[in-house]
Amino acid sequence: MHSAEHDLVVVKLGGSVITEKDRPETLDGPALSAAADAIAAARGDGAAGRLAIVHGGGSFGHHHASRHGVTTEHGTHDAGAALSIHGAMTTLNRFVLSRLHDRDVPALPVHPLSVAARDADGSLSCSLEQVDAMLAEGFVPVLHGDGVAHRGEGITVLSGDELVCRLADGLDADRVGVCSTVPGVLDGDGAVIPEITAFEDVADALGESESTDVSGGMAGKVRELLALSAPAHVFGPDDLPAFLRGESPGTRID
Numbered sequence: 001m002h003s004a005e006h007d008l009v010v011v012k013l014g015g016s017v018i019t020e021k022d023r024p025e026t027l028d029g030p031a032l033s034a035a036a037d038a039i040a041a042a043r044g045d046g047a048a049g050r051l052a053i054v055h056g057g058g059s060f061g062h063h064h065a066s067r068h069g070v071t072t073e074h075g076t077h078d079a080g081a082a083l084s085i086h087g088a089m090t091t092l093n094r095f096v097l098s099r100l101h102d103r104d105v106p107a108l109p110v111h112p113l114s115v116a117a118r119d120a121d122g123s124l125s126c127s128l129e130q131v132d133a134m135l136a137e138g139f140v141p142v143l144h145g146d147g148v149a150h151r152g153e154g155i156t157v158l159s160g161d162e163l164v165c166r167l168a169d170g171l172d173a174d175r176v177g178v179c180s181t182v183p184g185v186l187d188g189d190g191a192v193i194p195e196i197t198a199f200e201d202v203a204d205a206l207g208e209s210e211s212t213d214v215s216g217g218m219a220g221k222v223r224e225l226l227a228l229s230a231p232a233h234v235f236g237p238d239d240l241p242a243f244l245r246g247e248s249p250g251t252r253i254d
């Protein structure tokens, strides 16, 4: 198993992996360094092909979003509140970029607040031209969950999971990886489900509550990843190197 040289791989670093989710604006430095090591090693081997990275909010974005009552559906017209969410995410983005640059990964930021919007139905439009051009020129774009202008709502949350799907669809990705704190999607006994091809097969293990989806938990991830044409993998931090080498760790969602 290997990734071809020009394959496009989209990988999400979960906010719960790279931050300490229970302490506001606290990085999990060792976890972020380990992820950056894996990315640098894969690029060094030429194994990862073209790579686009998305990271979640963890204790940065989610802390400010919940303080201001902002979700993916309910927005704010308070620019200060929106800026506190965006500012926390750009701070986290800087940490991610700096750990990648320390390892000579040519990473550059793309801030979704400036390139994406939602219409009144909540559908997302997001320019991908700059991401595509960066990839073509050998850079590694690093996007992140963010606030986004939403017609009729002000600013709502755009999750990293939604961005991963938009990137994968819009840029015709070959493989998608979602690195979370869990080693995969777990069944009712806590074992990793090797492959998911239909939501109904795992609905019981994931819980069907809509609230799980709104907060971007595992049920929402699985639904969105099933809709992609590229195969997706959900795995834990220890398996990031294997995924980037072209292996199929954790749960494969097809």
Ligand SMILES: Nc1ncnc2c1ncn2[C@@H]1O[C@H](COP(=O)(O)OP(=O)(O)OP(=O)(O)O)[C@@H](O)[C@H]1O
Residues within 6 Å of the ligand: 013, 014, 015, 016, 017, 055, 056, 057, 058, 059, 160, 179, 180, 181, 182, 184, 185, 186, 187, 205, 206, 215, 216, 217, 218, 219
């Ligand atoms: N059946 C399941 N299998 C695996 N994880 C599950 C399951 N049901 C619920 N979860 C929860 O989903 C969480 C992963 O989703 P979550 O959105 O919190 O992570 P993330 O993407 O890493 O973080 P962030 O949203 O901050 O980027 C796990 O930590 C786990 O608690």
Ligand SMILES: C=C(C)CCOP(=O)(O)O
Residues within 6 Å of the ligand: 015, 055, 056, 057, 058, 061, 062, 063, 065, 085, 089, 144, 145, 146, 147, 157, 158, 159, 160, 161, 215, 216
């Ligand atoms: C809360 C914000 C701004 C980012 C949400 O991104 P996620 O952690 O991928 O759900």
